[in-house]
Amino acid sequence: MKQTILFLALASTCATTFASADKITPAQAKDYVGKQATVCGVVASANFAVRSKRQSTFLNLDKPYPNHIFTAVIRIEDRPKFGKPETLKGRRVCVSGLVLDYRGKPQIVLEGAEQLRPE
Numbered sequence: 001m002k003q004t005i006l007f008l009a010l011a012s013t014c015a016t017t018f019a020s021a022d023k024i025t026p027a028q029a030k031d032y033v034g035k036q037a038t039v040c041g042v043v044a045s046a047n048f049a050v051r052s053k054r055q056s057t058f059l060n061l062d063k064p065y066p067n068h069i070f071t072a073v074i075r076i077e078d079r080p081k082f083g084k085p086e087t088l089k090g091r092r093v094c095v096s097g098l099v100l101d102y103r104g105k106p107q108i109v110l111e112g113a114e115q116l117r118p119e
Contacts, residue, residue, distance in 0.1 A: 021096050026061040026070035029106035032099040039070055039108065040094040040119055046086035048079075057085050061093070071107040072116065081113045092119045 024032060026041040041061030045068070048057045055076040060068035072095040074082055096115050097108040110116055 023094070026063070026106075029070045029099055033101045033106055035099055036097065037099050037108075038094050038096040039072075039099070040092065041070065042092050043088045043090060044068070046089040048084075048086050055079075057082070059085060059088065059093070059095070061095075068105065071102070071105060073107050073109045075109065075111075078111050082110070082116065085116070088118070093117065094119050 021036040021038040022032065023038045023040060026039055029037065029039050039061060043059050044062055045060045045064035046058070047065065049055060057074040057079060058065065059072040059074070061070045061072065063069050065071075072093075074085055079085075094117050095108050095110060097110065099106050099108055101107075108115070
């Protein structure tokens, strides 16, 4: 019974993530560091850094790396939840979560597939 209640609470939280967070552009994300937000834009570049130590996947919205203005990061341990996210290049998507600052650039670390959706 406790597991069912916990699952329903978690599912409800995930379902409302997009509804409750402010919907913003990648350029606005720098003003939302430390806040929950939904960032929507076109995947301008996508890279699975297979040769790096952490093997993360980077989805840069609206502007490609190295001129990126916002990045959605998928860590290697979470990658199976997303399939092949680099195939989203050129598509408009929304990502939702806590906006963090990484070396002066805003980013959201995606841990679950519910945080990424095509628009």
